Amino acid sequence: MWTASFWSQMGVGLLETLYMTLVSTLIAYVIGLPLGVLLVVTDKDGLVPRPTLNKVLNVVVNLLRSVPFLILMIAVLPLSRLIFGTTLGSTATIVPLVISAAPFVGRVVESSLREVSPGVVEAAVSMGASPWQVITKVLLPESLPSLIVGAALSITTILGYSAMAGMLGGGGLGALAINYGYYRYMMDYMYIPLIILVIVVQIFQLIGNTLARAVDKRK
Amino acid sequence: MNMLEKPTSGTVIIDGHDLNTLSPKELREVRKTATMIFQHFNLLMQKTVLKNVTFPLELVGTPKEEAKRRAIELLEIVGLPDKANAYPAHLSGGQKQRVAIARALATNPKVLLCDEATSSLDPMTTRQILELLKDINSRLGLTIVLITHEMGVIREICTKVAVIDGSKLVETGTVEQVFTRPKTASALRLFYSSDSAGVLGEGPTVRLVFEGTKAYEPILSGMINACHAPVSVLYGSIERIKGKAYGQLVIQLPADERAARLALEYLELSDVAVEGVGSNVDG
Numbered sequence: 001m002w003t004a005s006f007w008s009q010m011g012v013g014l015l016e017t018l019y020m021t022l023v024s025t026l027i028a029y030v031i032g033l034p035l036g037v038l039l040v041v042t043d044k045d046g047l048v049p050r051p052t053l054n055k056v057l058n059v060v061v062n063l064l065r066s067v068p069f070l071i072l073m074i075a076v077l078p079l080s081r082l083i084f085g086t087t088l089g090s091t092a093t094i095v096p097l098v099i100s101a102a103p104f105v106g107r108v109v110e111s112s113l114r115e116v117s118p119g120v121v122e123a124a125v126s127m128g129a130s131p132w133q134v135i136t137k138v139l140l141p142e143s144l145p146s147l148i149v150g151a152a153l154s155i156t157t158i159l160g161y162s163a164m165a166g167m168l169g170g171g172g173l174g175a176l177a178i179n180y181g182y183y184r185y186m187m188d189y190m191y192i193p194l195i196i197l198v199i200v201v202q203i204f205q206l207i208g209n210t211l212a213r214a215v216d217k218r219k
Numbered sequence: 220m221n222m223l224e225k226p227t228s229g230t231v232i233i234d235g236h237d238l239n240t241l242s243p244k245e246l247r248e249v250r251k252t253a254t255m256i257f258q259h260f261n262l263l264m265q266k267t268v269l270k271n272v273t274f275p276l277e278l279v280g281t282p283k284e285e286a287k288r289r290a291i292e293l294l295e296i297v298g299l300p301d302k303a304n305a306y307p308a309h310l311s312g313g314q315k316q317r318v319a320i321a322r323a324l325a326t327n328p329k330v331l332l333c334d335e336a337t338s339s340l341d342p343m344t345t346r347q348i349l350e351l352l353k354d355i356n357s358r359l360g361l362t363i364v365l366i367t368h369e370m371g372v373i374r375e376i377c378t379k380v381a382v383i384d385g386s387k388l389v390e391t392g393t394v395e396q397v398f399t400r401p402k403t404a405s406a407l408r409l410f411y412s413s414d415s416a417g418v419l420g421e422g423p424t425v426r427l428v429f430e431g432t433k434a435y436e437p438i439l440s441g442m443i444n445a446c447h448a449p450v451s452v453l454y455g456s457i458e459r460i461k462g463k464a465y466g467q468l469v470i471q472l473p474a475d476e477r478a479a480r481l482a483l484e485y486l487e488l489s490d491v492a493v494e495g496v497g498s499n500v501d502g
Contacts (some may be wrong), residue, residue, distance in 0.1 A: 072344055123261035123319075127275040127326070128250040137277070142265050217306040218264045 016090045017172035020162040028101035036109025048132045049192050061103040069161050090171035101158045112146035145216035152208020155200045242324045254323040258335035260315040262307040293321040313344035333365045349375050371500040374460045382406045399428045428492040429466035446481035448473035
């Protein structure tokens with residue numbers, strides 16, 4: 001375990017994991033943030049009530065959320081091949097990661113936005129704010145601390161999924177742990193990635209909490 | 220009243236616009252002329268006091284510098300010039316309401332709607348906020364519509380009052396009129412803060428209203444002399460409506476019919492307003 005090649009494998013694994021996680025989180029937010037906003041504002045008591053659209057979105061989100069990640073990953077293999085030409089490696093894993101994470105992010109964003117007091121929204125509307133203004137100038141800024149905590153939660157969850165992806169030919173620390181640690185009984189390959197993953201999760205969580213506290217003006 | 224809730228029937232007309240018929244865009248324009256403050260202030264917690272006040276100006280695209288100047292001017296009016304950079308979480312309830320008032324005034328509205336604006340404040344702060352509203356009303360000449368269940372608030376600053384009971388408008392008039400001579404049971408109920416109306420016993424009950432100096436005349440003892448029968452006092456108070464004193468007294472007339480008639484005749488002669496409350500007396 002104390003060889004240079006072992007640690008360079010760990011280094012590459014870590015970079016792959018971070019790459020998968022961060023890119024997937026980013027894309028998941030590009031989809032999930034508007035999704036969360038839509039879930040809130042199209043609600044029957046929302047800013048722009050669209051009950052039918054709201055129901056459809058909720059059903060889609062629930063469907064995707066109820067498929068276990070590993071199954072989903074197998075199910076979307078053809079899509080990964082279509083987009084990246086392969087089903088192997090870190091980049092290909094981004095496809096199932098995003099599909100799985102976007103609805104999750106949508107829910108996280110939704111719950112953050114729901115923390116904004118309806119009274120504040122009412123006040124903005126009473127001042128003549130348009131729905132778009134309420135979203136960009138009230139809902140999102142007012143829930144910023146909660147959104148940041150939610151982002152830390154999302155990142156760590158996606159990190160966990162990315163490790164699982166190692167099972168099916170994805171890259172990263174998860175792949176090392178499974179391919180070497182599990183299949184070949186190399187215990188150092190099993191536990192060192194685990195320790196690194198734990199540390200990475202801690203760091204993301206710490207950054208998230210610190211940032212959230214810094215931008216929180218409510219106390 | 221500004222269509223945050225759609226009315227089930229009836230119309231709302233502000234400055235000649237029937238709000239029911241306006242498009243969402245036109246409605247947003249009207250809302251800028253009829254702004255609102257709330258029971259729970261509803262400030263933006265993530266923005267400074269200054270940013271809260273400039274918020275409505277930001278919505279209409281006022282240049283930043285100009286909005287800031289206006290906000291500082293408004294904070295001056297509401298008495299919080301030193302709190303511009305504080306966050307709402309660090310303000311007291313009264314201060315938050317002042318910020319809300321400054322914010323509501325930012326777009327130079329013609330009407331200010333106050334929805335239970337003092338209901339979550341202590342009596343001292345309530346007075347201060349009312350003073351401020353009165354001051355704004357006379358200085359800026361804008362109409363203030365106040366929704367409240369606190370009768371003291373109405374006596375303090377209102378000129379006209381409308382009583383709503385069971386979501387129906389039951390009585391309107393000047394504050395003096397409605398307070399001293401309520402025409403409906405709902406209005407009457409509001410002004411008996413005690414449960415006196417509920418403990419009416421035997422014999423007809425009447426309400427007497429004294430205005431100004433009449434409060435000093437020994438009317439009650441005169442009346443007892445006239446009818447030679449005991450009279451019980453169920454409720455009494457002196458209210459100040461815009462500086463003028465009004466006394467009111469709820470008494471139970473003697474059960475004996477003749478004595479009761481004598482008492483009423485005496486009261487009529489002494490020019491006191493008499494109204495029946497509980498039972499069969501035609502005031």
